[in-house]
Amino acid sequence: MYDLLVVGAGPYGLSIASHAAAAGLDLHVLGRPMASWRDHMPPGMFLKSEPWASSLSDPGGRLRLETYCAGLGVGARHGEPVPVPVFASYGLWFARCAVPGVDERMAVRLGACAGGFEAVLxxxxxxxxxxxxxxxxxxxxxxxxxxxxxxxxxxxxxxSRHGDLGRFRGRDVTVVGGGQAALETAALLAEQGTRTRVLARAERLSWNDLPPAWERPWWRSARAPHTGLGCGWRNWFYAERPGAFRALPEATRLRITADALGPAGAWWVRDRVEGTVEVMTGTTVTSARRSGAGVRLETVDRDGGTVRLETDHVIAATGFRARRERLGLLDDEVRAQLAALPDGSPWTGRDFESSVPGLFLAGLVTASAFGPAMRFVHGAGFTAGTLVRGVRRRLRAGSADARIPAPADARRRDSGLGLGTGP
Known part of the structure; x- marks a missing residue:
């Protein structure tokens, strides 16, 4: 029986595995490294995050993205977006260097067993x-x-289902959404000759500005420091203090997680969309029906006006929502024992342990506990170090067969005098 099983081999899983291996844990890692980045993003996409904020985490900090890029003779400079294929290749290099022997088989079910957990492959x-x-x-x-x-x-x-947009050449595609995924997808479609429109509920699109120079007068840096989530002290708190974020009142955390760093396009996409792609803002889809081989959409605008559209295909760039019930990998018994927050995401202790002793969570699913950084690669460093320390504490306690607390118990520990303590 291994000390730790890491399920998933993306930026968070590989970072956790690197820290666990360095800590001497008997480790097994499941998953195809960087699969989402390799299989679910079409050619031509770029990282939205700055290169210096997009490294996976190893304990010594030697396997950074800029180190990999320097070895290839590829730039990884502030203000210059990195192509997604370069980032995916970097992740594979990181895996070879820091996490040898990744098992590329997939887990199809995870349940409890005597002394811990068992994964069926x-x-x-x-x-x-x-x-x-x-x-x-x-x-x-x-x-x-x-x-x-x-x-x-x-x-x-x-x-997220498109590793290749080529099937839409010469067709009519409607993209629903107003964030980076919607706008970059629309730009790529238009550039390959697809008739493209964007439907966004917001009254206007939001665009991130070109980041200020890395080297600035000290007073400009003091006013709005660079962070892995953009400039400013608020972003600095989200990016650099996830542990302190978790100490905020639950209602505050949930509000920030839902609203902070909302939908916006990167500065380098703006010129590729404006004047090229039809954009309908303040527009909500009210019905969608089959129409021949395509789709008939009915929409309503901010003034109550309706528009009917015929399109060959609809791409919903409508994001992700980390709800407990969507963790279909977990068997019913384990999933039912996960305490949940009011937004439906699993409750997470101070070291990323769930309410099920020995089951730790990482990535997007922990954003309501640790903040917006968990939606980005930048959050992997804090997660990996903190989570592995929690695993070592759990192993020392020898309590994999401990009582599974009821959801109410877990919620009480996350409020009042118990705020900020783990299970």
Whole structure:
């Protein structure tokens, strides 16, 4: 039985595994390294985060993105976006250097067993471990509007499902959403000859500005420091103090997680959209029906006016929502024992342990506890170090067979005098 099973081999899973290996834990890692970045993002996409804020985390800080890029003779400079394929290749290099022997089989079910947990793999083999770090990324949490449901993947798809947009050349595609995924997808579609429009509920699109120079007068830096989530002291708090963020009142954390760093396009996409892509702001889709081989959309604008559209395909760039019930990998018994926050995401202790002793969570699913940084690669460093320390504490306690607390117990520990303490 392993000390730790890491399920997922994206930026968070690989970072956790690197820290666990350095700590001497008997470790097993499941998953195809960087699969989402390799398989679900079309050619031509770039990282929105700055290169210096996009490194995976190893304990010595030697395997940074800029180190990898320097070895290739590729730039990784402030204010210059990094192509997604370069980032995916960097993740594979990181895995080879820091996490040798990644098992690329997939877990299909994770349940409890005597002394810990057992994962059933896609070939039927069972792997057991005393503790588990669930780092499954964003794909289980795809958010699709109900109005677009039931039309089938040939007519409606989520933006995260496309590793290649070539199938839409010469067709008519409507992209629903106003954030980076929607706008960059629309730009790529238009550039390949697809007739493209964007429908956004916001009254106007938001665009991030070109970041200020890295070297600035001290007083400018003091007023608005660079952070992994953008300039400013508020962003600095989100990026650099996730532990302190968790000490905020629950209602405050949930509000910030829902509203902070809202939908916006990167500065380098703006010129590729404006004047090129039809954009309909203040527009909500009220119905979607099959129409021949395509889709008929009915929309309403901010003034109550209605517009009917015919399109070949709808791409919903509508983000992700980390809800407990979407952790389908967990068997019913374990999932039912996960305490949840009011927004539906799992409760998470101070060291990323869930209310199920020995089951640790990482990535987007922890954003309501630790803040917006958990939605970005930048949050992997804090997560990896903190989570592995929690795993070591759990292993020393020898309590993988401890009582599973009821959800109310976990919620009480996250409020009042118990604020900020883990299970």
């Amino acid at each position: 896609d070939d039927g083999e069972v792997v057991r471990a005393r503790t588990v770090a669930l780092a499954v990324g964003v794909m289980p949490f795809v958010e699709m509007p109900d109005v677009l449901g039931g039309l089938g993947p040939e007519r409606v798809s989520h933006s």
